[in-house]
Amino acid sequence: MIVFDNVTKRYPASGDAISQVSFSIEAGELVYVTGHSGAGKSTLLKLMAAIERPTNGTVLINNQNVNKLKESTLPYIRRKFGLIFQDHKLLYDRNCFQNVALPLAINGITGQEAAKRIRAALDKVGLLNKEKAMPITLSGGEQQRLAIARAVVSKPSILIADEPTGNLDKNYAADILALFKAFQQVGVTVIIATHDALGQTNHENQASQQNKVLHLNQGRLSTSAHSEVSA
Amino acid sequence: MKTWLTYHAQALRLVLSRFKKNKLSTFLICLSIGVTLALPSTAYIILDNLNGLVSNVKSESKLSVFLSENHDDALVTTIEQALKQNPAIHSVVFVSKEDALAQLAVIDANKALLDSLSNNPLPDAFFVEPKVLDATSIESLKNELSKLDGVETVLVDGAWIKRLNYLLQLGQKVLVLLASLLGFALIVVIGNTIRMQVLTQQAEIELSKLIGATNSFIRRPFLYLGALYGLGGGALALMMTWCIILYFNQTVSAIAATYQFNFSLQFLSAFYQSIMLAAAVLLGWLSAYFSLSLSDKHS
Secondary structure (H helix, E strand, C coil): CEEEEEEEEEECCCEEEEEEEEEEECCCCEEEEECCCCCCHHHHHHHHCCCCCCCEEEEEECCEEHHHCCHHHHHHHHCCEEEECCCCCCCCCCCHHHHHHHHHHHCCCCHHHHHHHHHHHHHHCCCHHHCCCCHHHCCHHHHHHHHHHHHHCCCCCEEEEECCCCCCCHHHHHHHHHHHHHHHHCCCEEEEEECCCCCCCHHHHHHHHHCEEEEEECCEECHHHHHCCCC | CHHHHHHHHHHHHHHHHHHHHCHHHHHHHHHHHHHHHHHHHHHHHHHHHHHHHHHHCCCCCCEEEEECCCCCHHHHHHHHHHHHHCCCEEEEEEECHHHHHHHHHCCHHHHHHHHCCCCCCCCCEEEEEECCCCHHHHHHHHHHHHCCCCEEEEEECCHHHHHHHHHHHHHHHHHHHHHHHHHHHHHHHHHHHHHHHHHHCHHHHHHHHHCCCCHHHHHHHHHHHHHHHHHHHHHHHHHHHHHHHHHHHHHHHHHHHHCCCCCCCCCCCHHHHHHHHHHHHHHHHHHHHHHHHHHHHHC
């Protein structure tokens, strides 16, 4: 589904964010991207979602080479992903319903069909009763769940979350992770970046046992973490 | 095709809902566009009406064709034929020297003067009314007629018509200049407004790009915004111009009445009204387009 072959991403000002990274992710996997902050996790996610192009190497998304795609076709690739951003990127000038409506609008889905899907997405994250609420009135955990509802409303085949549990207390974090697992169980590929050191928290103990882990260290995949991968 | 329509309907709905939310500021922007457009359109209406008025003042623009002395009646007939067949001439009246003298003698004050003359000093003359009344065609007709055999001089009555025509030409040039300057100002005003809107929606634009919005999806609402500002401004300009003309007409009719003349300024025809609206919409759209291209370069 996503294949990285010897990928390097260099930013003019700050040097290599990612160097010579190779891995592949199959459909339906749950993948953790771990590493300290600044290790290149966000860059890796941006490369996966075709937001950035690699400086060297090849990134294949559904067998399409991102480097060879025209700028104008990139938006259509991006629509295959549901993105959950570190800073949520909720729009504070509109209510929850309208926030979740945006990806559908981009896909040209409006009206009754859109409303049905928006309510289904809000229901899935437990915010159905808050559809008219403004995001600013929601708690941190609720805002995170709203961001998830927005990411899944267009039924993407891949879900990418950058530090989804970063600012949440443990109970909320467990809730959110359970939510992601539920999506994986219905066949969605889920990729989660987290700065927690491996093995420090409960869920990552589980992660290293059952799921693929891509551990980044200064822009390189650390081999020790890679070897822990077991499907 | 259906998705294409959906996208456009969606953008239009979005813009209209934003209008609804910001009624006052939308109205103010349209008002400033309207004022800017009302100025040249009022000037256009006045000039256009004056032009029409000038072409209506036929009696004042005759050519007098005076014949040389010592000619026979055959020559008079030839010239009359030539004049009547000239396509640029509307009508011809012949006044013989005897008739002219008789006309002068009607007035008492002239009698003593005429009695002192031994012979009739007046020439035979044709009074010609041209078909087209602008300065250049009258001038060329004059040149043409002076070349005719037996014609001594050709005089154009009402040189003021010529001057007025030149003045109107000058007026048209001023109008074109005024319209282009104000049009430029409009592009700047609308463009700047659109730019502010882009800035206030920066978060939404950034997010939309990240989750797969195409450039045209992002630009479309702003283009509609510009076009609708143009439409609103154009409609307000029509209303304002209509009021201005109505206001002017009270005085214009009074002035015309003192000349025993029935005249008032005519408002734009439906055709010109729709042209003006279309031009305003186009101007708004173009402003948005330029503004977006500029902000694209800076982001």
